[in-house]
Amino acid sequence: MATYLAKPDNLQTPVSASDIVRFGVIGYGYWGPNVVRNLDQLDRSRVVAVSDKSSSALKRVAKSYPHVTVSSDSAEIISSPEIDAIAVVTPVWTHYELTKAALENGKHVFVEKPFTTDARQAEELIDLAARKNLKIMVDHTFLFTGAVKKIQQLLEQGTLGKLYYYDSTRVNLGLFQHDVNVLWDLAPHDLSIMDFLIKESPEAIVATGQTHLNGLEDVAFITVYFPDKMIAHLNVNWLSPVKVRTTLIGGEKKMLVWNDLEADEKIKVYDRGVSVTSREGLYNLLVNYRSGDMWAPQIEQVEALHQELAYFVDCITKDETPMNDGKAGLRVVKMLEAATKSLRQRGALVYL
Amino acid sequence: MATYLAKPDNLQTPVSASDIVRFGVIGYGYWGPNVVRNLDQLDRSRVVAVSDKSSSALKRVAKSYPHVTVSSDSAEIISSPEIDAIAVVTPVWTHYELTKAALENGKHVFVEKPFTTDARQAEELIDLAARKNLKIMVDHTFLFTGAVKKIQQLLEQGTLGKLYYYDSTRVNLGLFQHDVNVLWDLAPHDLSIMDFLIKESPEAIVATGQTHLNGLEDVAFITVYFPDKMIAHLNVNWLSPVKVRTTLIGGEKKMLVWNDLEADEKIKVYDRGVSVTSREGLYNLLVNYRSGDMWAPQIEQVEALHQELAYFVDCITKDETPMNDGKAGLRVVKMLEAATKSLRQRGALVYL
Amino acid sequence: MATYLAKPDNLQTPVSASDIVRFGVIGYGYWGPNVVRNLDQLDRSRVVAVSDKSSSALKRVAKSYPHVTVSSDSAEIISSPEIDAIAVVTPVWTHYELTKAALENGKHVFVEKPFTTDARQAEELIDLAARKNLKIMVDHTFLFTGAVKKIQQLLEQGTLGKLYYYDSTRVNLGLFQHDVNVLWDLAPHDLSIMDFLIKESPEAIVATGQTHLNGLEDVAFITVYFPDKMIAHLNVNWLSPVKVRTTLIGGEKKMLVWNDLEADEKIKVYDRGVSVTSREGLYNLLVNYRSGDMWAPQIEQVEALHQELAYFVDCITKDETPMNDGKAGLRVVKMLEAATKSLRQRGALVYL
C-alpha cells in the first residue's frame, strides 16, 4: 500500500496482494477497541494511528498498543501519508464529514452503520469514492456472522420456498443515545440483514413508536412492504427488561427461527407450513397444515468483525467492490429516512 | 330462575340466590365442550340443552351428558321456556342474530368474543339487553386467568408506576379461519386484556399486515396510541413455526414479562428501569439505568372459564353488571373495526 | 369375552376378536380416573364396575359414569362373573393380594407399577397367570409415549451406535408417599424405560440417598452397571423446587437429549461425539470431537395410556403376551430391590 499511496497518478493499478493495508482508526469508545484489535490481529493490515476526543481512551490505546500513534485530532490521521484506510467508528452525525475528508485525502473508508444521517450525504460520498476509485465499506457486521451466512444459504438453496414474512424483535434495556432514536440505533442491524437476505426491493414503510424519556423515540415498530405479498416487521425497544434477539422467517415450504442469544442452535428450521387448496369460493378453501421435524444446522463460530475486516482488506488489495459498500449503506439509510418520516406522521405509508 | 321466567312482568326482582340458572348452549365445536363441562360442574347452573349443526357433535354431547337435550335447531333452544340463559359459542358472524333472538326471548346471553362483527350490532344488542333487563357477558376468558388477575393487581398497586408500553406477541401455526382474518381471530384476546388492564381509553390505531393464502390476513401488526405517551403493540400471526404468547409491559418503576407458555413463573417482574435527569439541553440529559432483582409472584392456578361462568351465574342471580359486559365487548369490536380499516389502507391512522 | 368366561374348560381357545373385554377397576384415586376414562372410550372394552374405599371417589364415578356399578368392596368386583379383566390401580403394597385374587378368579390383570413389593410375589403371580392362561400387564405407561417409541426406533436403527450411558433426572416437589420412598415412587418409570430400550441385562446396582422428613428416602441416586461398559444413572428427588424430566443418552455415533417437559421438540438428536485413535501408549491417544447438526424428530402425539390399554385389550383378545408383561414387571422389581439393598448399605454394590 505504501507504494500505492506514493503513486496517486496510477490509481487504476491494484496494489500487490502482498502489501499491508495501514489503518487509521477514528473513535475508540464502545466499538473502536474491537476494530483496532481485529485490524491488529490480521496478517494483512496494521493499525498505524488511533484518534479519539477522550484522553483516557487514548491512554488505553497506548497501554494495549504501544506501537500505535495516538492523537486527539482526527484530521492528523486523515491526512497522514502513512495511512491507506480510515475506520470511522464515531457517532452517526460525524460520519459524513469524516468519510468525506478521508476520501478527499485518498483513503479507503470503513464506516460504522448507519452510513450517514440522510440519503443525500450517502449519495455524495458514493460518488466521491467512485471518482477517486476508493472503497467504502459500511460496517454491517451481522452479514459476516455464521447465523446470517447460514440463513442466506438456506434462502439461496430455496429451502424455505417463497418468502411470506420476516419478523424481528430486537429489544433490551438501553443504551440510550443522545443523538439518535431507537430506530436509528437498533433497526440498522435488521435493515442491513434484510437488505442482504431479501432479493426484492422494499416498496413502502409504516412506522409507529413513542418517546418517553428524552424526546427521542425509545420504542418503535416498523412494517416494510415488499413486492409479491412479502412483509417485514421490526420491533425495537430500549425499554425492555429482557434482551430479545429473535427473528422469525416464514416461507411457503419451511419456516425458521433465529435466536441470536442461544449459544448453540441459533437457527432452527421447521418443516412446518400451510398450503391452501382452492376449490370453489371462499368457504371451500382447504387449508392443509404440515408439521414435521425440526433441524438446527451447525453454525460457523467466527468473530464476524474479524471476517468483515479481512474482507475489507481483500477488497482493497484486489480492487473489488464489497457487498456492504456505500450503496448498501445508502439503501439502509433510505429505509431509515422513510421510517422516520412515517413515525413522525404516526404510521403514514411512505413509499421508497 | 324458573319462577323468574314465569313472572316476566316483574323483571326488576332479582332471582333468589338459591336458584339454579338453566343454560342452553349453541355450538359444540372447539370451545363449546369446555363451556358445557364447566356449566355442568358449577353448583348453581345446569345445562338443559345443546344445539349444533353437526350430528356427530350432538352424538358426543349425548354420550357425555345423557341428561341433556340435544337439537340441531338453535331456535328450539332459544325459545325454550325451560332455559334462563343462552351461551352462544358459534362463529362471530352468527353472534348478532343468535344473541338478538335470545334477548328477545328473555334469555341472558354469554357470547364468544369478538362480540359482533361491527359496532352497530353491538350497540343494538346492548340497548336491547338494557331494555329487557338481561345480562350480556362477552367471553373475555383471559380476564379470569391467574396471570391477568395478578398483573391487574400489580398495576392497581402502582408497582410498575406510570405505564410506558404494552407489547404482545401472539403467534403460532394456524388455525386458519374461513370467516375472519388473524386480527379478528387472535387480537381480541389482547384487546380485551388491554381494555381490562389499561385505565385510559385508546386514541388511535395503526395496523399493517398481509394475506398470503386464502385472501384473509394471516400476519398483522397493530399499534394502539393511548393518551400520555402510552403505546401498545400487538403482533399476531397464523404462520409462525413456533407458538409464542409473550407480553412485555414497561413502566416507569418496574417492568414485567408475561410468558403464558411457562408452566410456573408466568409473570416475571423486573426491578429495572431508566430515568432521565434533565440538565441543560439535549446533550446534558443524564440517563440512569436501574438493574435489580427479578421476582416471579406465585400465580393462582384456576380454570379461567370456570371462574368466568361462575361469575356470570352470580351476575345473573344478583342482578349485577359483569365487568366483561356488552360494553366491554363493544370497546373491543371498535378497536377491531379501526384496526381493520387501518390495515386495508396500509397503516393509515384511524381515530377511535 | 362373555362366552370365554362361560367356558372355563376351554381356556386355550382365544376369544373372538369381535368381543368386548369387560373391566372392573379397583382404585379411583389419582390415576384410576384416567384408566376408567380410557377404558370407557375404547371400542373394544367396557367398564362394568369400579371399587374404591372412599365413598366420595365412588360418588365421582357415579356422576361421570352413571352406567357403571360402584362398590366399596373390591372382592365383589374380583369375583363378578360379568367381568373379564381387572385393573389394579391401588398402592403397591396391595398389588400382590389383589392381583392374586383376580387371577384366581380367572381375570386378566392390568396392574400399576411397580408390579409388587418384592420379586418373590412377582414370580408367584407370573406362575399363577401362566397356569391359568391369563394375561398380566404392568402399567409401564411410558413405553407407549411417542417419545419412548421414537427413541426405541432410533436405537433399533443404530442411529446412536453402541450405547455409552443413559442418565435420567426425574425430580420435583412431592408427592410424598406414605408407603414407598422416592426410589419406589419415581425410579420405576426410568427402570421400565431402560428395561425396554436397553437390550443388555443389568449386572449390578449402586444406590445412595437420604431421608429427611418422614423416614423414607426423599432423594436417591442410582447407578446401574450394564455389560460392555454401558452405565445408567438415575437421579430421583421429591424435594426439588423445580420439575425436571431430562434424560441424556450417549452413544458412539450420536447422542440424544429427551426433555419430557418440552411441548414440542421433546427429543433432540445431536450429531456430536468423540472418537479415539489409539497410537502407542496413553499419551499418544488422539481424541477427535465431532460436532454437527441437531435434529428434533417429530414425535407422535398420543395419550400413552389409551394406546397401552388398547394394546392390553388386543393382547387378551388375540391371546398374545404383552411386552410389558409380568416378567417385565419382575425385572423392574428386581432392580428396585437391589437398589433398596444398596441404599440401606450406603452404596454397596448389589449384583442382579
Add this chain to the structure above:
Amino acid sequence: MATYLAKPDNLQTPVSASDIVRFGVIGYGYWGPNVVRNLDQLDRSRVVAVSDKSSSALKRVAKSYPHVTVSSDSAEIISSPEIDAIAVVTPVWTHYELTKAALENGKHVFVEKPFTTDARQAEELIDLAARKNLKIMVDHTFLFTGAVKKIQQLLEQGTLGKLYYYDSTRVNLGLFQHDVNVLWDLAPHDLSIMDFLIKESPEAIVATGQTHLNGLEDVAFITVYFPDKMIAHLNVNWLSPVKVRTTLIGGEKKMLVWNDLEADEKIKVYDRGVSVTSREGLYNLLVNYRSGDMWAPQIEQVEALHQELAYFVDCITKDETPMNDGKAGLRVVKMLEAATKSLRQRGALVYL
C-alpha cells in the same frame, strides 16, 4: 516486595501496601493467558516472566506482552530474584514439584486446582509453606464468582434453613485429558464450592462411573455423605451432547437453583418446601407443601479470576491466610482421592 525478599530474616514484617508483587507464571496453555492478563491489569501486581514448554505459546506471550521475559525453562523463573510469587498453571501431575521448588526458593504460590495428585503431597507443601511463612492459594476460581458469593450470603443469612441436599450436574462434550479422568477434571469445581459453602465436614463418599474411550473415566457420579442427613451429589460427564451447569440446593425453608449458563437470573430462590407434622405412627404423618414466589437476586458481574488474584496479592502484602489456601486445596484432594478409591471399587463407601 523487593525489600521483603531482600530481608528474609524479617519475615514477620508485612510488606508495605504500596509494594508491587512480581509474578512469574508457569504454563501458558488454556488458562495461563487469563492469569497473565489479570495479573497484568492489577495495580499491585506485575508479570515479570512467563515460561512454557511450547515455543508458539511463548511467541504469543511476546506479542501481547513485549515487556515480559519468556523462557522454556520453569526453573529459571522459579529461581529468579526478581520474582516474589509463582503462578503454577500446568497439568496437575506437575503441581507438587513446581510448587515445592517455588516455595523452596521463597516464592508465594498460586496453583491451579486440583492442588496435587494426592493428600500426602498437599500436606508436605502446606508444611513447607508454613515453615517459610509463604502463602499458597489454590485456584478455586468459582468462590470468587458473583453467583457463589450470593449463595454463600443466602446460606449465612439462613435463608434456606437447614440444608437437605446439594446436587450439581456439570456435563459437556470433552475436553478429554490425558492425565486425569473426568472426576479430577470437573469435580474439583463442585468440591471446592461445597467446601466453601457447607460448614459441616463430609463423612464419606461413594463414586461410580465408567471408562469408554481412553481408559480414563469419562462419566462419573459422586455421592458425599455429610453429618445430619445432608447429602451431596455430583454428576460429571465428558460425553454429554449438551453443556449443563446446574446445581439444586434444597433447604428446610427455601430451595434454590443455580444455572451458571443463564446470562441473567443465574440464581433462583424458590419459596417452596415441605414440612412434616408428626402425629401417631407412620400413616399419620402430615406432609405440608409450601409453594410461593420465586426470586432471582441481582448477581454481581465481575471476572472472578480478577478478584481472586487481587485477593491473593492482598493476602501476600497484608500477610493474611487466604480462604482458598493449601488446606482448602487439601480438603478437595482428599475428597478426590476418596472418590477415586470408591470409583475403582464400584461404589464402595470410603470414609474421609
